Amino acid sequence: MPAIRTDGLTKRFGAGVVAVEDLDLVVEEGEVFGYLGPNGAGKSTTINVLLDYLRPTEGTATVLGYDAQDETQQIHERIGILPEGFDLYDRLTGRKHVEFAVDSKGSDDDPDEILDRVGLGPEAAGRKAGGYSTGMGQRLALGMALVGDPDLLILDEPSSGLDPNGARQMRELVREEANRGTTVFFSSHILGQVEAVCDRVGIMNEGRLVAEDTIEGLRESVGTSSTLELTVDRVPDDLSLDDIDAVTDLTADGNVLRIAVNDSGVKSEVINRVEAQGVTVTDISTEQASLEDLFAAYTTEEVTA
Numbered sequence: 001m002p003a004i005r006t007d008g009l010t011k012r013f014g015a016g017v018v019a020v021e022d023l024d025l026v027v028e029e030g031e032v033f034g035y036l037g038p039n040g041a042g043k044s045t046t047i048n049v050l051l052d053y054l055r056p057t058e059g060t061a062t063v064l065g066y067d068a069q070d071e072t073q074q075i076h077e078r079i080g081i082l083p084e085g086f087d088l089y090d091r092l093t094g095r096k097h098v099e100f101a102v103d104s105k106g107s108d109d110d111p112d113e114i115l116d117r118v119g120l121g122p123e124a125a126g127r128k129a130g131g132y133s134t135g136m137g138q139r140l141a142l143g144m145a146l147v148g149d150p151d152l153l154i155l156d157e158p159s160s161g162l163d164p165n166g167a168r169q170m171r172e173l174v175r176e177e178a179n180r181g182t183t184v185f186f187s188s189h190i191l192g193q194v195e196a197v198c199d200r201v202g203i204m205n206e207g208r209l210v211a212e213d214t215i216e217g218l219r220e221s222v223g224t225s226s227t228l229e230l231t232v233d234r235v236p237d238d239l240s241l242d243d244i245d246a247v248t249d250l251t252a253d254g255n256v257l258r259i260a261v262n263d264s265g266v267k268s269e270v271i272n273r274v275e276a277q278g279v280t281v282t283d284i285s286t287e288q289a290s291l292e293d294l295f296a297a298y299t300t301e302e303v304t305a
């Protein structure tokens with residue numbers, strides 16, 4: 001049974017806006033799935049349908065095997081949610097927030113143990129949330145989502161507002177939860193976050209799922225090039241690599257040649273060709289396509305929100 005499944009899911013707002021269009025998405029149990037896309041791509045709308053905060057125009061969605069519209073309570077008992085733009089009560093301490101989540105979920109979790117897991121020690125736990133930094137607030141909200149040992153965590157932009165350190169800790173927490181067997185579905189447009197932590201990603205663009213794969217799989221299917229960087233003693237004037245099919249780009253920057261190739265098997269041929277010009281190659285490095293490049297390959301830069 002998949003943790004999340006949508007079939008032909010479509011959500012329109014009024015006549016003009018198609019926020020999500022004919023979405024068939026499968027998130028398997030136990031995986032960490034990154035749901036990516038630029039602003040306005042339809043990520044939050046999808047999540048809101050899964051949580052029954054929005055009703056689909058067409059199609060169906062199931063969460064942990066339950067129908068998102070008809071079995072909402074069963075779903076909410078088994079999942080943890082970190083919503084986008086969550087609210088904290090300024091005058092309540094962090095511990096009170098978690099106690100409240102424990103009571104409302106009817107769980108027997110120890111609030112301090114949960115708070116400790118998200119890196120809020122006893123001193124921070126005893127402080128009022130109104131005085132928390134963004135990162136502390138984010139940790140507290142995640143802690144509340146962890147109450148009751150959910151089978152599935154749905155995190156909407158969990159790293160927004162976090163500094164690099166906080167973002168790294170969030171990644172570690174996501175991984176820890178996954179290691180405990182929890183399925184994690186999170187949306188993000190911070191691509192580095194996703195690359196480091198996800199088993200698979202889905203990329204949304206203008207309401208459509210334009211890719212769904214592992215990062216490796218995406219790399220292969222886009223055929224995005226890796227870049228071979230050759231430091232040379234001089235840049236030859238008449239270097240042309242046009243006849244090597246796998247070479248997609250060639251630029252020179254100072255004494256560094258940057259050669260984009262979509263098949264790493266041609267690297268030695270490229271180096272031989274450069275050296276055949278009487279050039280000495282003093283350093284060689286390779287840069288893999290980042291998720292950033294893949295994302296750009298799948299989505300337009302245009303913001304549709």
Ligand SMILES: Nc1ncnc2c1ncn2[C@@H]1O[C@H](COP(=O)(O)OP(=O)(O)OP(=O)(O)O)[C@@H](O)[C@H]1O
Nearest residue numbers: 013017019037038039040041042043044045304305
């Ligand atoms: N309540 C609403 N009424 C009308 N249009 C809406 C509503 N909610 C979302 N939309 C529109 O639906 C589209 C998808 O929005 P959504 O919030 O799902 O995108 P997103 O991928 O979550 O974006 P972001 O990364 O900015 O959060 C956008 O064009 C948005 O303007």
